[in-house]
Each structure stands twice: as structure tokens, then as C-alpha cells.
Amino acid sequence: MGVRVETTPNPNALKFTTDKLIFEGTNSISVMPGDESEHEIMNDLMKVAGVDNVFGYQNFITVNKQFDVEWDNLTPKVQEIFEKHGY
Numbered sequence: 001m002g003v004r005v006e007t008t009p010n011p012n013a014l015k016f017t018t019d020k021l022i023f024e025g026t027n028s029i030s031v032m033p034g035d036e037s038e039h040e041i042m043n044d045l046m047k048v049a050g051v052d053n054v055f056g057y058q059n060f061i062t063v064n065k066q067f068d069v070e071w072d073n074l075t076p077k078v079q080e081i082f083e084k085h086g087y
Contacts, residue, residue, distance in 0.1 A: 017060040018087040028057040041085045
């Protein structure tokens with residue numbers, strides 16, 4: 001199945017869902033600009049130009065983009081990060 005990309009009510013956010021568990025437990029993970037996470041996938045996503053912040057829970061990560069960035073340019077870069085981490 002790989003990674004499924006879904007829209008959200010926020011036009012600046014897309015939800016990337018996998019068929020594998022990314023985060024164990026019942027806590028969500030948020031990374032804002034200037035923050036670091038114990039989860040490398042979150043840190044790698046934050047390094048992508050145009051990503052504003054990320055939120056993850058169990059088998060999905062929601063990526064929020066900067067308002068002046070187009071999803072057509074950003075989505076392939078985000079998907080590369082998921083692939084790099086085995087999703």
C-alpha cells in the first residue's frame with residue numbers, strides 16, 4: 001500500500017498515512033520550527049524546505065506547509081522521506 005495522501009480541512013495540511021505503525025503508544029508527536037524530535041522521520045520532514053510543522057500519531061503524519069509553497073512541489077519530497085524511513 002505504501003503511503004496514502006489525504007486532504008484535510010486545512011488547505012495547508014496534508015495527512016500521510018501508512019499501513020505500518022510509525023509511533024508506538026498513545027501519545028501524539030508535534031514538531032514546530034526550531035524543535036527536534038526523538039523520531040528521525042519528524043526531524044527529516046522539518047528539514048524539507050517549505051514544511052512549517054509536523055504532527056504524528058500511530059500510523060500517520062500530518063505535514064503543514066508554509067502558505068506560499070505549492071503541494072505539487074512539496075508532496076514528492078515528503079514522500080521521499082517516508083520511503084527513506086521504510087514506509
